[in-house]
Amino acid sequence: MFAMPRKDFLLFLGFTIVVLAMPIWLQPFGAAYPDLLNRFAIYGLFALGFNILFGLTGYLSFGHAAFFGIGSYAAVWSFKLFTMDALPAIILAVVISGLFALAIGYVSLRRSGIYFSILTLAFAQMSYNLAYSVLTPITNGETGLQLNLNDPRYIDRMFSTAGAGLPSPTLLGMPLSGFAGFYFCAGLLIIAFFIAQRITGSPFGMMLRGIKSNQTRMNYTGFNTRPYTLAAFVISGMYAGLAGAMLAIIDPLAGAERMQWTASGEVVLMTILGGAGTLVGPVIGAWIIKYFENIFSAINENILARFWDFLPDGADHAAVVVSSKFVGEGWFLTLGLVFVLIVVFLPGGIMEGVRRIANRLDRSKKSPDTPPKASAQTQPAE
Amino acid sequence: MFDVIFLQFLNGLDKGGAYALIALGLTLVFGTLGVVNFAHGALFMLGAFCAVLFRQLLTLETVTTDPTKLSPWGAPLEVRAPLVQAWFGDFGAVLVNYSVPFSILLTIPVMLVIGIGLERGIIKHFYKRPHAEQILVTFGLAIVVQEVIKAFFGPNPIPQPMPEDLRGAADIGAWLGMQANVITYPIWRLVYFLFAAVIIGGVFAFLQFTTFGMVVRAGMADRETVGLLGINIDRRFTIMFGLAAVVAGMAGAMYTPLLPPNYHLGMDFLVLSFVVVVVGGMGSLPGAVAAGFLLGILQSFASMTQIKAIVPGIDQIIIYLVAVIVLLVRPRGLLGRRGVMEA
Numbered sequence: 001m002f003a004m005p006r007k008d009f010l011l012f013l014g015f016t017i018v019v020l021a022m023p024i025w026l027q028p029f030g031a032a033y034p035d036l037l038n039r040f041a042i043y044g045l046f047a048l049g050f051n052i053l054f055g056l057t058g059y060l061s062f063g064h065a066a067f068f069g070i071g072s073y074a075a076v077w078s079f080k081l082f083t084m085d086a087l088p089a090i091i092l093a094v095v096i097s098g099l100f101a102l103a104i105g106y107v108s109l110r111r112s113g114i115y116f117s118i119l120t121l122a123f124a125q126m127s128y129n130l131a132y133s134v135l136t137p138i139t140n141g142e143t144g145l146q147l148n149l150n151d152p153r154y155i156d157r158m159f160s161t162a163g164a165g166l167p168s169p170t171l172l173g174m175p176l177s178g179f180a181g182f183y184f185c186a187g188l189l190i191i192a193f194f195i196a197q198r199i200t201g202s203p204f205g206m207m208l209r210g211i212k213s214n215q216t217r218m219n220y221t222g223f224n225t226r227p228y229t230l231a232a233f234v235i236s237g238m239y240a241g242l243a244g245a246m247l248a249i250i251d252p253l254a255g256a257e258r259m260q261w262t263a264s265g266e267v268v269l270m271t272i273l274g275g276a277g278t279l280v281g282p283v284i285g286a287w288i289i290k291y292f293e294n295i296f297s298a299i300n301e302n303i304l305a306r307f308w309d310f311l312p313d314g315a316d317h318a319a320v321v322v323s324s325k326f327v328g329e330g331w332f333l334t335l336g337l338v339f340v341l342i343v344v345f346l347p348g349g350i351m352e353g354v355r356r357i358a359n360r361l362d363r364s365k366k367s368p369d370t371p372p373k374a375s376a377q378t379q380p381a382e
Numbered sequence: 383m384f385d386v387i388f389l390q391f392l393n394g395l396d397k398g399g400a401y402a403l404i405a406l407g408l409t410l411v412f413g414t415l416g417v418v419n420f421a422h423g424a425l426f427m428l429g430a431f432c433a434v435l436f437r438q439l440l441t442l443e444t445v446t447t448d449p450t451k452l453s454p455w456g457a458p459l460e461v462r463a464p465l466v467q468a469w470f471g472d473f474g475a476v477l478v479n480y481s482v483p484f485s486i487l488l489t490i491p492v493m494l495v496i497g498i499g500l501e502r503g504i505i506k507h508f509y510k511r512p513h514a515e516q517i518l519v520t521f522g523l524a525i526v527v528q529e530v531i532k533a534f535f536g537p538n539p540i541p542q543p544m545p546e547d548l549r550g551a552a553d554i555g556a557w558l559g560m561q562a563n564v565i566t567y568p569i570w571r572l573v574y575f576l577f578a579a580v581i582i583g584g585v586f587a588f589l590q591f592t593t594f595g596m597v598v599r600a601g602m603a604d605r606e607t608v609g610l611l612g613i614n615i616d617r618r619f620t621i622m623f624g625l626a627a628v629v630a631g632m633a634g635a636m637y638t639p640l641l642p643p644n645y646h647l648g649m650d651f652l653v654l655s656f657v658v659v660v661v662g663g664m665g666s667l668p669g670a671v672a673a674g675f676l677l678g679i680l681q682s683f684a685s686m687t688q689i690k691a692i693v694p695g696i697d698q699i700i701i702y703l704v705a706v707i708v709l710l711v712r713p714r715g716l717l718g719r720r721g722v723m724e725a
């Protein structure tokens with residue numbers, strides 16, 4: 001089972017260590033508290049799954065938040081109906097979001113390119129609108145689905161009576177609060193990374209990349225590409241559902257706004273920022289976005305005033321006024337600008353930047369004459 | 383029964399008009415430059431905020447205290463008078479009253495500059511890149527525009543009053559010789575529909591009957607050949623991008639009395655208008671217009687209580703449902719040409 005190339009094994013080992021040691025090495029950045037770490041793990045996993053579809057096959061889905069939301073709803077329903085244990089919630093969420101992905105993918109994958117993007121967007125918006133309006137008995141509409149004192153919770157009731165307050169999710173009896181919750185999420189992220197790595201390296205992954213570089217040729221060679229893209233779609237939908245379930249386990253409620261298309265856009269941003277098509281890129285992109293979302297939204301004018309203090313009077317005031325537009329409430333502006341710059345100048349994302357720097361260092365160390373490595377040109381499926 | 387159907391038909395017209403105008407601009411940009419512009423909704427929103435800005439400028443006030451009169455709690459009464467009224471008298475009052483239609487005078491140059499700047503600054507570099515990257519960069523631009531607007535105008539919707547004379551409802555039934563007060567329709571919606579019709583007609587006439595339009599149409603058919611004939615087609619296409627921005631901006635400015643603009647107005651309309659373009663057929667101008675009105679009217683029918691009783695929630699999803707069906711049955715859209723983005 002672990003017969004993987006040495007390089008892959010080292011990458012996996014490195015990733016595992018980095019993730020597990022997050023509470024330590026994020027200390028100096030002021031990000032080592034469970035709430036943020038959980039989101040790192042959850043959105044890292046979401047982006048990792050999105051990358052299996054977008055990064056490998058080139059199909060740009062604008063509706064992945066739908067699966068994320070469905071996963072959340074399924075997990076909360078499992079808490080309400082069956083038990084507060086996390087495992088059934090996760091299994092239920094993955095299965096249900098996989099089923100939805102199968103249905104939506106089956107229809108959407110009949111088209112490619114921009115039509116595919118529009119179709120996924122249309123399905124996601126339909127789910128969002130329905131969750132807000134007609135499906136209120138299932139989704140609890142605008143309030144969002146929450147735990148309730150009167151929930152049946154059949155399996156838990158068989159073993160014990162209901163406690164006084166609202167119970168919180170557990171894993172085989174252990175509470176999942178604080179760092180225990182983080183290590184639970186981190187474990188899932190590492191498993192998900194392992195699976196994604198195996199998929200990328202497998203013949204199936206090669207096939208998906210073949211679809212990205214030239215689908216027509218794949219067809220002419222005699223491959224029916226539809227089952228492969230559908231499999232990729234379902235897998236990434238299941239990843240999204242798992243991420244949604246994890247978010248519901250950390251904080252047992254689910255709302256329709258998780259399915260809105262801005263949420264789908266966010267995971268696209270993460271993947272592109274980190275580098276679509278690479279394994280660690282999307283995860284890094286998710287971490288960066290979530291980190292800066294947290295840090296930037298917390299900055300206020302007082303902090304800015306202290307930061308710009310070294311400037312002469314007047315100039316520091318102007319600097320505060322200008323920079324205050326980019327932080328706090330306006331941090332999304334920074335994100336948009338960074339994103340535009342990345343797409344314009346560094347379409348491969350942060351990972352391409354890293355590769356370019358590494359190449360340059362490599363070249364200057366060895367001989368200046370070696371031609372630069374031709375970077376893999378990526379084309380979306382048209 | 384007929385009057386109910388007719389009323390719903392009318393109700394769909396104004397929204398359909400807005401969809402059609404945005405979709406028209408989107409299609410113009412796609413047809414000329416081959417760019418999938420996710421920032422087009424943001425341009426619609428910018429137009430709406432031009433109207434807001436125009437009104438805010440017009441209603442800059444002088445505050446004077448009138449010592450002869452007292453307010454109910456005893457302080458001197460504050461008299462607020464818009465500067466425009468102080469300078470121009472009655473004409474100023476009319477100007478403030480009709481601020482929304484007049485704001486088009488501000489919208490056109492602003493949107494033209496923004497559109498051309500956008501095209502020359504960023505979108506120019508993306509002609510040769512894949513559609514996915516065009517979507518991504520314009521999506522990023524849309525976020526930036528949206529956040530800039532939020533930084534300046536705040537997160538809350540800003541209602542715009544419509545001109546007083548156009549506030550009531552028109553008794554369209556009586557005009558058509560039917561019973562009075564059965565089919566009444568807000569006048570401003572009627573104005574919006576007429577406005578949309580005029581703009582759409584204007585754009586088509588411009589493309590059909592002017593030399594400039596002829597060259598642009600030739601360029602849409604075969605850009606390279608037109609370029610080889612010594613015509614600077616790039617510059618004309620840039621101007622067409624500016625024109626599309628102006629159309630979206632005017633549509634937004636005139637829509638403000640119907641829907642108070644806020645910073646995510648653009649995103650809300652963008653998703654819908656993309657669906658409209660796809661249903662009409664990528665690259666087909668008549669298709670965009672027809673699909674805009676069609677979907678607007680369908681949406682209005684789906685919101686009828688009778689229909690909602692049969693299919694609950696249909697009003698929320700009808701547009702997307704139509705899009706899914708059209709894309710699966712007829713991928714090039716209702717009026718799309720064979721071979722254009724047919725995949």
